[in-house]
Amino acid sequence: MPPRLLSHTKNFSTLLLTWYAKHKRDLPWRRGARDPYRVWVSEILLQQTQVTTVLPYYKKFLARFPTVHALARAKLDTVLKTWEGVGYYARARNLHRAAKEIRARFDGKLPTTVAELQTLPGIGRYTASAIASIAFDRDAAVVDGNVTRVLCRFFGIRRNIQLAKTKTTLWDLAAALVPRGRAGDYNQALMDLGATICTPRNPTCARCPLTRACRARRLGIQEKIPIKTKKKKLPHYVIGAGVIYKGKQILIAKRNANDLLGGLWEFPGGKRERGESLPACVAREVREEVGIEIVVAREIAVVPHAFSHFTITLHFFECRYRRGTPRALECAECKWVAPRALARYAFPAANRKMIQILNQRL
Ligand code: SF4
Structure with missing residues (x-):
């Protein structure tokens, strides 16, 4: 990570964790005993869908397929019918294929490392890191749209986030910031902050735990960050x-x-x-x-x-x-x-x- 950014990290994770302890969202996969299967299903649903939309589908999916084995046993038609309405159906097909692989290769239990998780269909770097940190306490960093926005604003990163070089900087920065042994809560704190406070438009900086040290807020350029190239008109x-x-x-x-x-x-x-x-x-x-x-x-x-x-x-x-x-x-x-x-x-x-x-x- 560039030293200029590293010097600005003091207290970042502590402030976030303190805020999270008080303000974390009450989400069904966070309730009760930690269940890697539920964490996995929630992360797949959240890949392209907002939390509020996800909730009824999560409930329906878990009621129909409460375990990896139940999902692996199901017919693809039944899985797709249960997924109906939430869109991006490749996610449902991959969940189904991955459940069969988990049964065949991992004795029906989700693997615990980022590397192993990434060998499963539908699980990329972000999802593998999210599951490994939230379900298995691995010190893995996550970078998605929410995390990118928070990091770019807090550290005043004014580079095009679509460039590979900027993405590498963000993953390096995120990895350097992860508090050892607390990655699960810390990553969820970042996700929650990006979804509820540091929103794309009108971020509520007055309620943000990072407000005093945030570069974008200090310069009044919150809404101009992150920087990305304009979307092309879709065919x-x-x-x-x-x-x-x-x-x-x-x-x-x-x-x-x-x-x-x-x-x-x-x-x-x-x-x-x-x-x-x-x-x-x-x-x-x-x-x-x-x-x-x-x-x-x-x-x-x-x-x-x-x-x-x-x-x-x-x-x-x-x-x-x-x-x-x-x-x-x-x-x-x-x-x-x-x-x-x-x-x-x-x-x-x-x-x-x-x-x-x-x-x-x-
Ligand atoms: S102070 Fe504002 S811009 Fe900075 S991280 Fe918090 S919500 Fe985002």
Whole structure:
């Protein structure tokens, strides 16, 4: 760590730990006896989701899969259905794969070191360090968005946080700051401070335990730090999908395991090509995906949706089956189901909005 920063660390961890003892958030995975499995599940849920959103999903997931063994035994479809609504489904698939690996390689117990934890699917450096410190008292540092913001502001680091060099500086700084034997509480204190006090906008410096020594506050530049390059405009895609009826049944298709949203079910469809009309897009996509001919009738819903790297507008069309036997050509599986049975399958968010509309008609 650069000596300029090191000289500014006095009392940093002590101030944070004292503050944490009084103000830590009451979160379910922090209650009762420490359980590495619960810590792991909570950290995976928190990877891309805010704490308040996570809470009901955490409860539901733990009720359904209370142990590593229960998760390892479960079918992927059941895991995805339980995860439904919280998004970023790769997390659920990785949890499931990792549970099987923990059962096979670690006798059903989470490994305790950062290096071993990082060998499991879905566990990177941050998550491994968080689990190792919180569940196993390892002296491991964490750096995520919250920690980056607190460190950059407190130490007055005015460098682009997206640069590899700055990231290395932050990990080095975080490692040097970890109080030996207290890493779990200290890391959670940093996470809590970043989430509740040192927030991206309007940080409440008056209530911050670090306020007297914080460089950004002293210079009045809290909101200008951390520095990052402006986000690029996300690409946008127009998608056409068919709610295909054969009598009273509807055709659904399961996405290929390695695709985005892999393992989830959907109404067949895909990206509109340049110059193509939406009905033509739906007919072509259905032919390519499940090998049947349909009559595309009328548009029944338009659903916008944002992913982390692109946005879509999904146009749903009511369609009628014409001929052919559905085959999984560009999907993992396809089947006819009664509208009431749709609730049994895990669907991505935009498709669930379409199902809500269908349910209103039942
Ligand atoms: S004083 Fe303000 S800017 Fe500095 S760490 Fe605390 S909340 Fe963040």
